Amino acid sequence: MNRLRVSVFFFFIICILFSPAHPVSHAAQIPVLTATAKQKPAIAVRSAGKSISASTSQIITLGRKGDIRAVKTRAGRATGSYLPSIRKKISARSAIVIDARTGDTIFAKNADVPRQPASTIKILTGMIALKSLKEKETIKVSQRASRMPRSKIYLDPRKTYQASDMIDAVLLASANDASVALAENIAGSEKEFAEMMTLRARLWGAKNTVCRTATGLTARGQQSTARDLAQLFRHVMQDEEFARRINRTKVRTSYGQVLTNHNKALWRIKGAVGGKTGYTNAARQTYVGMFTRGSDSIVVAIMGSETMWDDLKHLVEYGFKRKQQIQLVRAETEKKQKKEATLN
Structure with missing residues (x-):
């Protein structure tokens, strides 16, 4: 009798060990896609366990972390390859891609984590100066x-400069001396100007x-976030004068100095219309x-990157592809x- 009980016990242990595992994990993010020649190519979009379908020529999967993988189908057979997760391809600690028209988020990674913004914050300095000064207004330069x-x-503190030249120096050449000179002429001190910047940032979202x-x-x-930077840039680019200035690769000042734009994306990445490094x-x-690109526009913000230009290329390509896929869905x-x- 004891031998029978032992045999039964071991039988159940073996059944448990060799039984198939419960289907979870990747199935929730990347469903198995199959099709036959008789089936219509379908688009399957799944996010957080929800899915919708529609007749189209692509299959799209939305992962839980916001990444999209797409497979094109031809005659019911997969011919493309999955778009690799963008998170694995960028070094940036924070990043965001938004629709420039609607402000909707297309991709986000730690987008609301506060970080030091470095010179990207000069978009506020330049925009406030544009709205506060006339182009040929005289700017004095302090020793500070x-x-x-x-x-x-x-800048030479013994000379004066035109406001227009100083704004270009801020937006294109990222000049710290021009930034402080503008701040002091507009608000009396850099501290007072910084408070003005913070207020404008709030007003602009x-x-x-x-x-x-x-x-x-x-x-x-001092701090900002990838989401805030994207929102600010989306706002300032609605100003025609700001957008015109920041789009130039080079400009000659009224006193003969040539300023070169630090934004290499203007000649490296297709569709670049303006940016601040x-x-x-x-x-x-x-x-x-x-x-x-075409009728689509996106804004990309990156913070804490070690390979900024590579990160930017990946995010721009990803952003446009995902935007097109979302529009298709x-x-x-x-x-x-x-x-x-109509049927109802």
Whole structure:
């Protein structure tokens, strides 16, 4: 009898050990996609366990962390390859891609974590100066402004300069001396100007941005987020004069100095229409900019990067692909809903 009990016990143990595991994990993120020649190619979109379908020529999977993988189908057979997760391809600690028209988030990674913004914050300095000064208004340069560290255009405190030239120096050459000179002429001091920057940031939808400098140089209590930078840049690019200035690769000042834009994306990445770079030891590499292809526009913000230009290329390509895929899903869903409405 005891031998029988022992045999039964071991039988159940063996059944448990060799039984199939419960199907979970990847199935929730990457469903198995199959199709036959008789089936219509379908689009399957799944996010957090929910899915919708519509007739189209692509299969799309939304992962739980926001990554999209797409497989094109031809005659019911997969011919493309999965789009690799963008998170694995970027070094940035924080990043976001938003729709420039609607402000909707397309991709986000730690987008609301506060970090030092470095020179990306100069988009506020430049925009406030554009709205506060006339182009040929005279700008004086204090000893303090002239002693700012690089990057700078080496302003001479014995001379005066035109406001237009100083704004270009801020937006293109990321000049710290020009930033402080503008701040002091507009608000009386850089501290007062920084408070103005913080207020404007709030008004323009950046709720987690606090400015302590006009330059973005590291300062205690100064912070922004990838989401705030993207929102600010989306706002300032609606101003035609700001957008015109920041789009130029080079400009000659009224006193003959040539200013070169630090934003290499203008000649490296298709569709770049304007952007602002930044770097400090504390912030690492930062960037915010807009890209347009056809009728689509996106804004990309990066903070805490070690490979900024590579990160930017990956995020721009990913952003446009995902935007197109989302639009495709919406269009097919609306089409299906209209068809069902007419039938009812």
